[in-house]
Amino acid sequence: MARSLAVHGGTAVRTRSWPLWPRPAAGAAAAVQDVLSSGRWSISGPYRGTESRERRFARAFAAYHGVDHCVPAASGTASLMLALEACGIGAGDEVVVPALSWVASGSTVLGVNAVPVFCEVDARTLCLDPAAVEAAITERTKAIVVVHLYSAVADMDALTALAERHGLPLIEDCAQAHGAEYRGTKVGALATAGTFSMQHSKVLTSGEGGAVVTRDADFARRVEHLRADGRVLAGRAPAPGEMELVETGELMGNNRCLSEFQAALLVEQLKELDEQNETRRRNAALLDRLLTETGCTPQETSGGTTSRTYYTYAARLPEGEFTHVGVGTVTRALTAELGFPVLPCYAPISRNRLYDPRSRRRYALGVEHEERTDPKRFELPVSEAAARRTVTLHHSALLGDESDIHDIAEAFRKAVRHGAELTD
Numbered sequence: 178m179a180r181s182l183a184v185h186g187g188t189a190v191r192t193r194s195w196p197l198w199p200r201p202a203a204g205a206a207a208a209v210q211d212v213l214s215s216g217r218w219s220i221s222g223p224y225r226g227t228e229s230r231e232r233r234f235a236r237a238f239a240a241y242h243g244v245d246h247c248v249p250a251a252s253g254t255a256s257l258m259l260a261l262e263a264c265g266i267g268a269g270d271e272v273v274v275p276a277l278s279w280v281a282s283g284s285t286v287l288g289v290n291a292v293p294v295f296c297e298v299d300a301r302t303l304c305l306d307p308a309a310v311e312a313a314i315t316e317r318t319k320a321i322v323v324v325h326l327y328s329a330v331a332d333m334d335a336l337t338a339l340a341e342r343h344g345l346p347l348i349e350d351c352a353q354a355h356g357a358e359y360r361g362t363k364v365g366a367l368a369t370a371g372t373f374s375m376q377h378s379k380v381l382t383s384g385e386g387g388a389v390v391t392r393d394a395d396f397a398r399r400v401e402h403l404r405a406d407g408r409v410l411a412g413r414a415p416a417p418g419e420m421e422l423v424e425t426g427e428l429m430g431n432n433r434c435l436s437e438f439q440a441a442l443l444v445e446q447l448k449e450l451d452e453q454n455e456t457r458r459r460n461a462a463l464l465d466r467l468l469t470e471t472g473c474t475p476q477e478t479s480g481g482t483t484s485r486t487y488y489t490y491a492a493r494l495p496e497g498e499f500t501h502v503g504v505g506t507v508t509r510a511l512t513a514e515l516g517f518p519v520l521p522c523y524a525p526i527s528r529n530r531l532y533d534p535r536s537r538r539r540y541a542l543g544v545e546h547e548e549r550t551d552p553k554r555f556e557l558p559v560s561e562a563a564a565r566r567t568v569t570l571h572h573s574a575l576l577g578d579e580s581d582i583h584d585i586a587e588a589f590r591k592a593v594r595h596g597a598e599l600t601d
């Protein structure tokens with residue numbers, strides 16, 4: 178019994194606990210405490226004589242990316258919608274997005290009344306396939322959103338060249354890639370704009386949160402208006418007790434502001450990001466080696482990548498193994514061995530049960546729009562095949578030491594040994 182799979186009542190590979198996530202930075206508690214008694218909990222509250230935490234985070238995050246502008250926002254979803262609207266995207270425009278991603282890649286495009294065009298990914302990197310993007314472009318295409326998925330950076334040489342050739346803005350969705358680099362430049366700083374999520378699971382987090390970074394001052398100004406009900410922060414500090422947000426009326430917006438608590442937390446968490454990314458990279462390199470020995474194929478990254486960020490560790494199951502069962506059966510077995518969730522890769526958004534434009538009356542914009550946003554019109558064999566064979570682990574599994582990585586590899590070896598015993 179001891180040798181059989183934990184899902185079949187055997188002894189699990191591991192019962193010890195895993196690293197806790199989120200992990201509060203050294204200065205986090207004091208920074209949040211400071212905000213509590215500061216008299217300003219949001220940039221939309223009166224100025225109190227000191228720079229807001231939101232501005233401090235914006236400065237630090239822009240500098241981190243080597244760009245001049247960062248506009249913090251309430252979430253990754255908000256950041257994507259802000260960036261799309263700042264590109265001028267709206268009613269009926271087509272936006273090319275990868276099929277393999279979190280549902281937000283589709284729902285944010287719908288959210289600005291545009292039409293998501295789901296596009297195939299490269300089977301090795303799981304990121305947008307430039308050739309497929311080229312084929313998806315029509316005269317109605319108005320932007321491309323690329324996602325740096327899991328631990329990969331997309332092929333930015335090809336995608337930036339393609340976007341330029343077609344005169345299209347390119348938005349980098351960096352919700353899973355804080356700190357990754359391509360040819361020595363941070364992702365998010367490679368194209369028109371970069372968007373980030375600081376939701377609980379991400380490698381930089383304040384529970385919820387987001388940001389848009391860009392080199393373009395006019396673009397940043399539009400994002401600022403859009404995220405604060407048409408107001409922008411004054412260029413110079415007002416008198417204490419007065420509003421720092423100025424009502425310009427240049428561009429209407431909605432409130433998508435980050436609170437001072439979140440911004441204060443992010444200033445501190447950002448200080449520890451590089452070190453945590455380094456730990457994850459080191460552990461991922463060991464896991465790559467050990468899982469390759471079991472026949473698995475770890476996710477690859479594009480050729481120009483100079484530094485990876487592991488938000489999720491992804492690997493394709495060994496050729497010829499587990500062929501009689503679904504990937505969910507394999508991930509359940511691995512989860513039982515590790516006491517840590519091993520999950521299947523995202524399904525293509527076109528068949529994600531969370532993606533259903535017709536469930537919302539706000540998208541009932543006429544028969545043509547409903548047809549164009551019908552997810553059933555997409556055929557995505559490469560993304561489907563990747564989804565059927567790829568398993569993933571959250572980055573917190575990579576935040577400990579080598580013994581954790583050996584446990585993960587042992588769970589995979591054991592699952593392969595007992596693969597024939599699994600049934601759906």
Ligand SMILES: *Cc1c(COP(=O)(O)O)cnc(C)c1O
Nearest residue numbers: 252253254279281352374375376
């Ligand atoms: C998390 C995530 C988002 C959405 O971010 P939220 O902060 O949850 O709104 C968007 N895109 C990708 C790729 C993500 O992983």
